[in-house]
Amino acid sequence: MKKTLVLLAALAAALGWAYALRSGAFTPKGKIIKRTRFMMNTLCTIQVPNDLGARATGAAIERAFDRMAELDKKFSVTNPESAVYKFNHDRAPITDPDVAAVAGTALEVSRATGGAFDITVQPLVDLWGFYTTSASSQAVPSPEKIKAALAKTGWRRIILKDGRVTAADPEVRLDLGGIAKGYILGEGAKALKAAGVKSALLLTGGQVQSFGTAAPGLPWKVGLRNPRNDGYVASLPFDSEMGVATAGDYERYFEAGGVRYHHILDPKTGYPARKTMSVSVITPDPAWADALDTALFVLGPERALAFARERGLDVIVIDAAGKIQTSRENPARNKK
Structure with missing residues (x-):
């Protein structure tokens, strides 16, 4: 399970925005249509500016959800028909x-x-x-x-x-x-575009995908929570096709002998990866983001950052001691 992404409350207050609790996004009040549906064992939320009219926008969102639900069944390990x-x-x-x-x-x-x-x-x-x-x-x-x-x-x-x-x-x-959620988010975004939607934000678990802007001149803004307290690591403005996925050691874990054992396992050792607290990957491709956050978590901070810099990826890493490191000086600025 990945940590939920949310926006910074201070930014919302400064802009006079309304807080959408489950979606993790601040959007101009009264101008966004939001729908939430349960799938992939979590709550999935889609927000779309009401440019097409309430009926057309709502229908587009439902169309996207239907496509996502179809894919959720395909990737299920428990559905006998998958x-x-x-x-x-x-x-x-x-x-x-x-x-x-x-x-x-x-x-x-x-x-x-x-x-x-x-x-x-x-x-x-x-x-x-x-x-x-x-x-x-x-x-x-x-x-x-x-x-x-x-x-x-x-x-x-x-x-x-x-x-x-x-x-x-x-x-x-x-x-x-570990990768299907990202792909499903991407397909949901494609379904919205096919229905005429020009801008949207999609959120499921610890991953966000967006395209367009929340309103003219206002980017979608996504924030990353600190995994050990109520603070925040970064605020990310997205005004084009972009997304972020986060993997962390804090959602599914148990402690034994004073040691935390979490669900992100190193495929080579069979034990939980030890050097990292969380990794966030910022990239337009949601499937790659979904898989890479886990992979980079396993690699550890040093190798993860080297991997990201070599490939020009925006990555935010928090090591086991709580130190925050980024692959670029300002990862909050998304690339075009």
Whole structure:
């Protein structure tokens, strides 16, 4: 689970804006239509300036939600009708174009980051129990169990050829949850544009995607909360196609022996990555942002920042000691 993104209250007060509680965005009062729907195990919110009229704008938002809900079912690991479920349980090859496209992007991120992002770590996730067991009953798995789970993982065992996804090992299972939300947000934005919407902000969990502006001359503004207190790390003005995704150690975790064990696992060791508190990736591509925030978290601050600077990415990293570092001097200024 990723930390919710919100705006700075001081900025809102200064501009006389209204605070949209669940969406995490400040927008000019009375000029934005907002809808929220539950999907992907979280609340998803879309905000659109009321330029087309209330009826047309509302219909466009519902159209986007319908497309997002359709994709949510496709990527589900628990829906028996999904391509992912059939792949994991029946060894059925994946030919669905959406799922295959996301798998392909995931493998690109894995290659680019040396395996720091891995869509086959489900056996480790299940072993640690972050999504199936209450924190009070969680415990650190034995080294033997972690070794056994690691033996069932490995992104190189996923084969993508001619739009068809197969596995080189029958024990490998696929979970695209670390990248699918970003892709789904992007598809929601496409559906809005197809309906004539010129500007919107979409939010789900710890990820925001936007295009256009909140109002003429006013960018969408998104803020990043400090993971350990009520302060803020940055305010990000978006006035073009742009988004941000955040991964952190503070949503799903338990403590044992004075040590915090969180859900972002290093695919190479099977244990939670240790050097980072949170990573935010700012980029126009929501699928890459979704996958890269996890990958860079695993790489650790030094390697994450080097990766980002080499590729011209805007990244905000908070290390385990709480030190805030950025890949550029002013990451709040998005690139055109």
